[in-house]
Amino acid sequence: MEGGGDDIQALITLMARLPGLGPRSARRIVLSLIRRRDTQMVQLAQLLDRVAVNSRECLSCGNVTDRDICPICADPARATGEICVVEDVADLWALERGRAFRGRYHVLGGTLSALDEIGPEDLGIPRLISRIHEDGVTEVILALNATVDGQTTAHYIADALEGSEVAVTGLAQGVPIGGELDYLDDGTISAALRARRRL
Amino acid sequence: MEGGGDDIQALITLMARLPGLGPRSARRIVLSLIRRRDTQMVQLAQLLDRVAVNSRECLSCGNVTDRDICPICADPARATGEICVVEDVADLWALERGRAFRGRYHVLGGTLSALDEIGPEDLGIPRLISRIHEDGVTEVILALNATVDGQTTAHYIADALEGSEVAVTGLAQGVPIGGELDYLDDGTISAALRARRRL
Numbered sequence: 001m002e003g004g005g006d007d008i009q010a011l012i013t014l015m016a017r018l019p020g021l022g023p024r025s026a027r028r029i030v031l032s033l034i035r036r037r038d039t040q041m042v043q044l045a046q047l048l049d050r051v052a053v054n055s056r057e058c059l060s061c062g063n064v065t066d067r068d069i070c071p072i073c074a075d076p077a078r079a080t081g082e083i084c085v086v087e088d089v090a091d092l093w094a095l096e097r098g099r100a101f102r103g104r105y106h107v108l109g110g111t112l113s114a115l116d117e118i119g120p121e122d123l124g125i126p127r128l129i130s131r132i133h134e135d136g137v138t139e140v141i142l143a144l145n146a147t148v149d150g151q152t153t154a155h156y157i158a159d160a161l162e163g164s165e166v167a168v169t170g171l172a173q174g175v176p177i178g179g180e181l182d183y184l185d186d187g188t189i190s191a192a193l194r195a196r197r198r199l
Numbered sequence: 200m201e202g203g204g205d206d207i208q209a210l211i212t213l214m215a216r217l218p219g220l221g222p223r224s225a226r227r228i229v230l231s232l233i234r235r236r237d238t239q240m241v242q243l244a245q246l247l248d249r250v251a252v253n254s255r256e257c258l259s260c261g262n263v264t265d266r267d268i269c270p271i272c273a274d275p276a277r278a279t280g281e282i283c284v285v286e287d288v289a290d291l292w293a294l295e296r297g298r299a300f301r302g303r304y305h306v307l308g309g310t311l312s313a314l315d316e317i318g319p320e321d322l323g324i325p326r327l328i329s330r331i332h333e334d335g336v337t338e339v340i341l342a343l344n345a346t347v348d349g350q351t352t353a354h355y356i357a358d359a360l361e362g363s364e365v366a367v368t369g370l371a372q373g374v375p376i377g378g379e380l381d382y383l384d385d386g387t388i389s390a391a392l393r394a395r396r397r398l
Contacts, residue, residue, distance in 0.1 A: 005265035008254060011246045014239070019231050020224045029217045030250075031289055034263050037251040040213070045247035047210045048232070052240040055207060055233050064233050066204035090230055 008034070060131075062107030062124070064089045072096075072105060079103040083132060084141040085157065087111055087150060095143060103139075106131070111149035112156055120156065129160050139167045146173065207233070259330075261306030261323070263288045271295075271304060278302040282331060283340040284356065286310055286349060294342060302340075305330070310348035311355055319355065328359050338366045345372065 008030065015026035033041040057063070058070035065071070072078060082103025086092050092105050108123045120126060132140060142157060144150035158168045174192035175184065207229065214225035232240040256262070257269035264270065271277060281302025285291050291304050307322045319325060331339060341356060343349035357367045373391035374383065 005254070005263075005270065007246060007250050007265055008263065011243075011250050014243055014246060017239075018228045020220075020227060025219045027289065027292060028219060031263070031287075032218050033247070034250065034254050037254055040216075041247055041251040044210075044213055045244050045251060047206060047213060048240055048244035048247065051206050051210050051229075051233065052236040052244060055204070055236055064204075064207065064230070066206055071204070088230075090226065093226060 057107075061092075061105045062089075062109060063092055063105060077102075080135055081138040082141065083128075083135075083137050083139075084143050085128065086143050087145055087153075091143065091145075101141075103141075108144075108153065111144065111147070111153040113149050123153070125157060125160070128157070132161065132166060133164070137166055139169060142168065142170050144170075256306075260291075260304045261288075261308060262291055262304060276301075279334055280337040281340065282327075282334075282336050282338075283342050284327065285342050286344055286352075290342065290344075300340075302338075307343075307352065310343065310346070310352040312348050322352070324356060324359070327356070331360065331365060332363070336365055338368060341367065341369050343369075 012023065012026045012030050015021055015029055016023045018026075021029070033044065051066070054066040055064055056066070056068070058065045058073055059068050060073040061070060063070040063072060067074070079102055082101075083106050084092075084095060084101055084103060085106045085108060086095065087108055087110065089107055092107055095101055095105075106128050108125070108128075110118055110123055112118055112120065112123065131137075140157070140161060142154040144154045154170060161168050172195065173188070174195055175181065175188065181189065211222065211225045211229050214220060214228055215222045217225075220228070232243065250265070253265040254263055255265070255267070257264045257272055258267050259272040260269060262269040262271060266273070278301055281300075282305050283291075283294060283300055283302060284305045284307060285294065286307055286309065288306055291306055294300055294304075305327050307324070307327075309317055309322055311317055311319065311322065330336075339356070339360060341353040343353045353369060360367050371394065372387065373394055374380065374387065380388065
């Protein structure tokens with residue numbers, strides 16, 4: 001108890017459990033919200049409620065959206081022939097911010113993992129494969145994380161598409177834009193060196 | 200637009216404006232909430248709404264609370280003879296976590312500032328002085344920040360109480376518990392040295 005009342009204390013406790021926050025930052029946020037309780041705090045409560053009630057997974061790609069089909073899948077201007085496969089919605093959003101990709105997505109919701117007993121069915125990979133064949137997809141970009149599980153999953157999908165006409169590609173690995181060599185890990189430097197290109 | 204829908208985007212924008220958060224951490228929090236939309240997200244929306252509607256300033260001390268008189272002021276076990284004066288509610292909460300003070304508080308809501316044209320009336324200092332005299336307060340602890348404005352405010356209140364029976368005290372300055380001398384600023388080290396005590 002910090003003298004604020006039970007609800008205020010409960011709010012701080014709940015906030016402190018959000019990713020990246022702790023008791024100290026949660027207290028700071030709650031106090032700042034209480035100072036703007038008639039505007040910002042009411043608005044935040046309403047938006048949270050609306051998003052909690054309306055948000056769902058896009059039936060086509062798995063993106064988080066407030067409609068059955070997300071704006072990306074519903075956009076006729078986006079190429080249906082290219083599907084970019086990502087692990088989760090955060091990756092999809094990151095790619096959208098890059099504005100370089102104008103095709104469709106498929107969100108796996110995780111990676112294959114023998115340890116956690118996550119198999120192809122849990123990730124909807126059979127559904128992805130049939131979607132690829134039904135929609136006449138010509139290129140599948142496997143934008144999975146460069147972790148062991150991410151790469152295992154990429155190999156599994158690539159294997160499942162072998163023998164079909166579909167081109168399977170992956171993101172280039174190399175030095176990040178603006179990155180300093182001195183701060184990069186050895187693996188990235190060797191990968192960038194192996195994939196060097198003529199200027 | 201990140202493909203999530205207008206409400207989701209608005210929620211991220213609103214979250215990113217909270218103290219200590221930015222677009223990246225707001226996106227992470229919103230995605231994590233959407234994953235727990237039926238439990239954590241609904242709960243957070245309800246708590247925010249309840250606190251926004253019910254929270255107010257304690258009529259006696261200025262603490263944030265969901266009643267007219269906060270639990271500290273309403274607690275008969277707390278000494279009415281000691282008043283601890285703080286700049287804002289965050290300071291009050293910090294002192295309560297320390298569990299060392301068992302008296303009452305008075306939240307100024309800021310400091311005197313010639314630059315920002317904040318005078319004694321804006322901080323309710325006349326009301327504080329009359330409260331001190333009416334309640335038969337014997338000690339006023341000025342727990343104000345060690346900034347120029349904080350110390351100006353402390354001096355102003357101390358001056359206003361001069362000639363009365365009330366003892367005016369301030370927090371001790373010195374080395375924080377667990378603090379390493381090497382990392383402390385010079386001012387704190389000199390203050391701790393000047394106020395040294397026999398062991």
